[in-house]
Amino acid sequence: MKKWIRLGLCTAVLAAALACTALAAEGAVYGTGAVSYDGAKCSVTYSEGLTNGNQYVLLLITDPNSINDEGVMYIDQAAAAGGKVSFEGFIPKEWPTDGQTWTALLGGEFTDGASPKTIGTLTFGEGVPVSGKVTLQGRASHAGATVALSSADGASFTAQTGTDGSYTFASVAPGTYTMTITMPGYLSHTINGLEVNGPVTAETKDLLGGDIVSDGQVTILDLSKLLAEYGSASSPDSDINGDGQSTILDLSTLLGNYNLASTTEQW
Numbered sequence: 001m002k003k004w005i006r007l008g009l010c011t012a013v014l015a016a017a018l019a020c021t022a023l024a025a026e027g028a029v030y031g032t033g034a035v036s037y038d039g040a041k042c043s044v045t046y047s048e049g050l051t052n053g054n055q056y057v058l059l060l061i062t063d064p065n066s067i068n069d070e071g072v073m074y075i076d077q078a079a080a081a082g083g084k085v086s087f088e089g090f091i092p093k094e095w096p097t098d099g100q101t102w103t104a105l106l107g108g109e110f111t112d113g114a115s116p117k118t119i120g121t122l123t124f125g126e127g128v129p130v131s132g133k134v135t136l137q138g139r140a141s142h143a144g145a146t147v148a149l150s151s152a153d154g155a156s157f158t159a160q161t162g163t164d165g166s167y168t169f170a171s172v173a174p175g176t177y178t179m180t181i182t183m184p185g186y187l188s189h190t191i192n193g194l195e196v197n198g199p200v201t202a203e204t205k206d207l208l209g210g211d212i213v214s215d216g217q218v219t220i221l222d223l224s225k226l227l228a229e230y231g232s233a234s235s236p237d238s239d240i241n242g243d244g245q246s247t248i249l250d251l252s253t254l255l256g257n258y259n260l261a262s263t264t265e266q267w
């Protein structure tokens with residue numbers, strides 16, 4: 001069950017719970033859990049002192065110093081299972097504002113008798129989300145590519161792709177960036193002049209395999225390395241497609257991209 005409601009909260013109870021714990025830095029979690037925001041959705045999990053089957057309720061407090069029903073952004077409840085509670089992928093009521101800290105509060109019966117618990121905080125910068133997708137030629141899983149953003153004034157951010165190739169920077173400061181997408185064994189791709197002045201969704205980029213020696217092109221150097229390792233079943237550098245060995249599949253990819261080089265485009 002997920003819904004927005006306004007609550008007639010017992011603010012004294014909440015204030016007492018919050019007063020016990022000083023607010024911490026970005027993404028802090030007290031105990032065993034996780035509090036995250038990917039630029040679009042939130043997830044909170046917790047697993048300390050719970051009783052399976054019991055109901056727990058999550059609240060996000062926007063301003064711990066001024067608790068009222070307007071300041072509670074979200075409420076949800078879940079039963080503990082497998083020793084934890086999970087509130088996955090819910091949408092925040094409001095877009096986070098610069099420097100705003102959300103405090104995640106969990107209510108319910110805990111084995112130590114204390115409740116509610118302040119389980120973590122999320123502090124948001126002045127950035128906006130940047131997301132996109134990268135596919136890796138010849139692979140079923142597109143996880144592990146590195147997407148880096150850097151600006152002329154020194155700001156830099158990095159993210160990794162997930163299995164489906166997607167990546168997200170939760171909070172990128174506005175500016176003009178160079179995006180570089182790299183993956184061992186693959187030709188990199190660079191995008192210059194990427195303007196971030198609001199949420200950005202970049203086009204899907206396909207990285208081509210074969211740059212085993214990572215010099216920005218597919219040449220005799222890569223072919224030599226692959227041939228030297230051909231047949232090896234111990235995850236050699238020339239295992240372009242990540243199946244653990246160097247085979248005809250990797251050779252085919254390399255030869256298909258022979259003489260190609262890393263690419264650059266203007267945003």
Ligand SMILES: [Ca+2]
Pocket residue numbers: 238239240241242243244245246247249250
């Ligand atoms: Ca392979």
